[in-house]
Amino acid sequence: MFKTLSRKTVYQNRWMKLHEDIIERPGGIEGLFGVVEKPDFSAIIAVDNGHIHLVEQYRYPIGQRSLELPMGGWPEQPDADPLALARGELQEETGYVAEHIEQIGYHHVDNGGGTMGCNVFFATGLTFSGRNPDPEEADLEPMTLPLTEFERRIKDGEILDACTIACYGLAKLKGLV
Incomplete structure (x- = not known):
């Protein structure tokens, strides 16, 4: 020990x-x-009619834009309920509200150097209600892709966010996509 x-x-x-x-x-x-x-955060795999909802944003540490799942945490509420966080981040970043949302897993993001973990949610029955982006995410652009295109972009190395890939892999292994 x-x-x-x-x-x-x-x-x-x-x-x-x-x-x-x-x-x-x-x-x-x-x-x-x-x-x-860092506190845990929630990531949301939001799927409707064979399409997945994503966001693209500039990630300063890597100096480039990144296509990824909607995800995030609330620094002012580090102990926020993961489900409330998932619902809030989905609506804030994509403008969608989910009729059905369930937690399908949890994983450590960097267990060799950090404490942060990711609560993984799967959302369906989506209704657009309007985006409410955080001012710090003004460059965030929502995007919807067919699942086949999303998977191709992962295979071709166009989607590089490890959390996005891990969350989707979990959903795929569970037969949800």
């Missing part, structure tokens, strides 16, 4: 904390770990 000997918060903002931990591994060997602490 790993033992934390000390923890120092080296950076913090409203979205995350970065800790530097001194740890002791089994066998007594000490080490250093950088740990990014």
